[in-house]
Amino acid sequence: MIELRYFAWLRERIGADREMISTDAATIADLIAELRGKSDAHDLVFSDLSSVRAAVDQELVDLDHPVKGAHEIAFFPPMTGG
């Protein structure tokens, strides 16, 4: 099982800050494609990937990063620190 984490407007639109999933997706992009089928809210938040960032086990990654071995995968908008 992998724990998914959502932040900022992705969290608000999905209506949860985390969920557990099991997946055979090879990459983060494949996982996103799979998640879009879960609900209208999931479909909406992942409809524009230019505004989605991903982290695997708390490290920022590209969408072609493998899923295998991940314990925690987070999705969030571009960061606005400082």
Add this chain to the structure above:
Amino acid sequence: MAVDVRVQAAPFDLGAEISNFVEAATGAGAVVSFTGLVRDLPDQSLAHMEIEHYAGMTEKALGAIAAEALARWPLIRVLIIHRYGILAPSDQIMMVATASPHRKAAFESADFLMDYLKSRAPFWKKEACHDARAEWVESKDEDEAALARWVTP
């Protein structure tokens, strides 16, 4: 310790932080600090700003950014404090300080830290207005472009 990274909800005492930082920066010839404040909206409509972060990843990301600064410039100390939670207009959000034997390294590394933590540290800002509207602050293309300055060929 050369690197001090703190992620906290509580306010910080800017004057005391800088004094302590300077005092501990043995061998430094220059200290640069930057402080980020909650900016009100143009029509003074901001009620508060809420800052969300990814606990765990935030500390790692800030630590990695500080380590990168130490690797690139001759720094004696680096301090990063970043707050989260609900902040009022003109509250202090964050600060960085760098200490180096030389002025240029202290300025450049502080600038580098700010550019990186703006778009590589997992914080998200939401502006809530007096009329109850609330909007997530969008990242700017220029923030991403600013990182390109620091890419070594």
